[in-house]
Amino acid sequence: MEKAEVASRKGKRAEIEKSVLVIGGGIAGIQASLDLADKGVIVHLVEKEPSLGGRMAQLDKTFPTNDCSICILAPKMADCFGHPNINVMTLSEVVGIEGSKGNFSVQVLKKARFVDENLCTGCGECLEKCPTKGVQNQWEQGLATRRAIYIPYMQAVPRAAIIDPENCRFLKEGKCGVCKKVCKREAVNYEMKDAILEFDVGAVIIATGFDVWDPTSSSEYGYGKNPNVFTAMEYERLINAAGPTHGHIKRRSDGNEPKSMAFIQCVGSRNIQTGHPYCCSVCCMHSTKEAMLATEHIEGVRSTIFYKDMRACAKGFNEYVERAKKDYMVEYINSDATVQGSSSAGNPIVSYDVGGKSQQKEFDMVVLATTLVPSEKNKVLAKTLAVDLDEFGFFKVRDHVFDPIDSTRPGVYLAGYCAGPVDIPESVAMGSAAAAKAMEDLMERKVYA
Numbered sequence: 337m338e339k340a341e342v343a344s345r346k347g348k349r350a351e352i353e354k355s356v357l358v359i360g361g362g363i364a365g366i367q368a369s370l371d372l373a374d375k376g377v378i379v380h381l382v383e384k385e386p387s388l389g390g391r392m393a394q395l396d397k398t399f400p401t402n403d404c405s406i407c408i409l410a411p412k413m414a415d416c417f418g419h420p421n422i423n424v425m426t427l428s429e430v431v432g433i434e435g436s437k438g439n440f441s442v443q444v445l446k447k448a449r450f451v452d453e454n455l456c457t458g459c460g461e462c463l464e465k466c467p468t469k470g471v472q473n474q475w476e477q478g479l480a481t482r483r484a485i486y487i488p489y490m491q492a493v494p495r496a497a498i499i500d501p502e503n504c505r506f507l508k509e510g511k512c513g514v515c516k517k518v519c520k521r522e523a524v525n526y527e528m529k530d531a532i533l534e535f536d537v538g539a540v541i542i543a544t545g546f547d548v549w550d551p552t553s554s555s556e557y558g559y560g561k562n563p564n565v566f567t568a569m570e571y572e573r574l575i576n577a578a579g580p581t582h583g584h585i586k587r588r589s590d591g592n593e594p595k596s597m598a599f600i601q602c603v604g605s606r607n608i609q610t611g612h613p614y615c616c617s618v619c620c621m622h623s624t625k626e627a628m629l630a631t632e633h634i635e636g637v638r639s640t641i642f643y644k645d646m647r648a649c650a651k652g653f654n655e656y657v658e659r660a661k662k663d664y665m666v667e668y669i670n671s672d673a674t675v676q677g678s679s680s681a682g683n684p685i686v687s688y689d690v691g692g693k694s695q696q697k698e699f700d701m702v703v704l705a706t707t708l709v710p711s712e713k714n715k716v717l718a719k720t721l722a723v724d725l726d727e728f729g730f731f732k733v734r735d736h737v738f739d740p741i742d743s744t745r746p747g748v749y750l751a752g753y754c755a756g757p758v759d760i761p762e763s764v765a766m767g768s769a770a771a772a773k774a775m776e777d778l779m780e781r782k783v784y785a
């Protein structure tokens with residue numbers, strides 16, 4: 337591994353590793369990796385899922401420009417994977433770290449894919465022939481099913497199949513073996529084992545993003561009871577041309593297009609009872625985007641947004657909301673809202689408050705802007721890396737004013753939603769900032785007399 341020589345405080349020459357570990361292959365981690373790799377730094381990018389991309393890959397369009405999300409992300413995913421200086425490890429997690437700033441030694445657990453990603457061309461023949469159908473597709477938010485061997489999604493990087501050992505007949509019972517038989521490239525390997533990989537790095541960037549809060553446990557929104565109540569992440573997949581309904585917005589109960597839609601914000605956020613008292617910072621804008629997109633998908637649909645406060649503070653955000661009102665006729669109602677039962681037609685009934693008077697209205701479909709929460713895995717990762725979490729469970733920054741990118745451990749930096757609520761442009765800025773901080777550590781050449 338290439339090393340930069342530095343003079344230590346004692347006058348002895350120490351060496352700094354000229355490589356960086358990035359944990360998380362969402363937009364923040366991708367940006368940090370590309371910035372570093374383009375400057376000649378070796379990057380080890382560790383992603384727990386079978387593909388790079390994170391949440392941005394699941395979105396249909398992005399506010400405030402309404403760009404197609406995967407169209408602007410996919411080239412960066414491919415650049416990352418193909419970059420000679422980036423070692424992408426999917427299905428991988430960090431399990432150990434020793435050392436200090438400039439000289440860390442890390443252990444990564446790489447789980448078996450059971451398909452050699454260097455041989456697999458992503459032709460999909462094995463998927464068609466796999467007899468195990470009907471496995472819930474988590475990437476499609478459970479709105480579609482997949483086989484036991486699958487490619488995570490059309491633009492996945494790497495575009496290689498993966499076998500899910502919990503549902504594969506061969507791995508469970510030693511029967512079947514169809515995918516191996518049909519693979520002309522001989523990429524399927526049932527003998528593949530998990531492996532521990534070790535690397536020396538000079539700095540670490542955490543970019544592990546967020547989880548979406550599951551509203552099933554809440555009695556206030558009818559989620560899981562009324563089939564026509566969706567989460568915003570489910571809705572993002574519904575309106576996506578590559579999604580489970582090929583971009584058609586359909587009710588779960590009867591497959592009909594909704595003619596009236598309610599978007600309820602702050603579901604689970606700014607709420608002490610759910611344990612998430614903070615603002616998730618993106619739901620005012622993504623609900624506005626989703627209401628606009630409903631109009632582009634269904635002529636004449638009426639969309640109503642129920643909001644607590646309109647937090648459209650960044651550049652162009654207020655104009656975006658005004659555009660939704662003026663050009664898309666989106667109605668905004670300043671009220672807490674809940675779903676209280678259903679009509680005989682299965683329409684969710686939204687209960688809200690105007691001028692102190694309680695009101696109820698039926699909608700064909702309700703979309704919940706559920707809050708975004710720290711990943712459950714943060715606790716384990718924080719312990720492994722010996723960094724602190726904040727009171728909510730996000731990674732703690734050393735100083736909100738002067739060190740907003742630094743974790744509580746020198747040489748370990750934070751990018752994106754893992755450090756607290758941010759949108760995509762902010763995640764990109766943090767990715768670049770973390771890369772610059774890591775680079776500073778690698779370039780350090782202090783000479784002490």
Ligand SMILES: Cc1cc2nc3c(=O)[nH]c(=O)nc-3n(C[C@H](O)[C@H](O)[C@H](O)COP(=O)(O)OP(=O)(O)OC[C@H]3O[C@@H](n4cnc5c(N)ncnc54)[C@H](O)[C@@H]3O)c2cc1C
Nearest residue numbers: 360362363364384390391398399544545546752753759760
């Ligand atoms: C419904 C919805 C709509 C949205 N719409 C918009 C929009 O239009 N515009 C906008 O700007 N923002 C939008 N956002 C917010 C946007 O999704 C986030 O700002 C962005 O995804 C944050 O990027 P990230 O890289 O920090 O995190 P993520 O996208 O969550 O990526 C984190 C990555 O880290 C991986 N990871 C997690 N833990 C580990 C681990 N322990 N080890 C290895 N890898 C790990 C994950 O698998 C994932 O790939 C929306 C969010 C939601 C929920």
